[in-house]
Amino acid sequence: xxxxxxxxxxxxxxxxxxxxxxxxxxxxxxxxxxxxxxxxxxxxxxxxxxxxxxxxxxxxxxxxxxxxxxxxxxxxxxxxxxxxxxxxxxxxxxxxxxxxxxxxxxxxxxxxxxxxxxxxxxxxxxxxxxxxxxxxxxxxxxxxxxxxxxx
Numbered sequence: 107x108x109x110x111x112x113x114x115x116x117x118x119x120x121x122x123x124x125x126x127x128x129x130x131x132x133x134x135x136x137x138x139x140x141x142x143x144x145x146x147x148x149x150x151x152x153x154x155x156x157x158x159x160x161x162x163x164x165x166x167x168x169x170x171x172x173x174x175x176x177x178x179x180x181x182x183x184x185x186x187x188x189x190x191x192x193x194x195x196x197x198x199x200x201x202x203x204x205x206x207x208x209x210x211x212x213x214x215x216x217x218x219x220x221x222x223x224x225x226x227x228x229x230x231x232x233x234x235x236x237x238x239x240x241x242x243x244x245x246x247x248x249x250x251x252x253x254x255x256x257x
Contacts, residue, residue: 109148114138131216131223133198143190152189202234
């Protein structure tokens with residue numbers, strides 16, 4: 107397989123400190139895949155066999171405890187034939203997803219833009235919340251205005 111970064115693919119040589127943010131960015135966008143054990147040029151370096159249990163525990167911890175709301179059903183991982191850890195992330199349905207130790211604020215809420223993750227602004231977080239709750243700002247304004255006219 108040829109590995110190349112794109113808007114749906116992230117390559118990592120090893121597990122990095124901000125892997126939770128990378129996963130969150132894909133959850134808040136259109137999903138994607140993170141390959142761990144591949145350098146930035148697409149060269150396979152693989153995962154050392156004796157590190158697999160540690161990597162599995164770290165990924166499980168991120169998915170079950172490090173992200174809010176829960177992303178357990180949206181993230182899966184396995185090792186491929188190249189001994190590369192493949193983390194597949196589906197698009198989230200309860201956006202915005204954020205780092206569990208924060209609240210939905212820019213410091214913990216990310217989205218995939220092109221080949222990188224970007225912090226969301228307060229306004230983007232608000233619109234994402236409204237969209238996931240199916241709230242239309244225009245509809246809310248109109249209904250509130252109409253209710254006030256009924257007095």
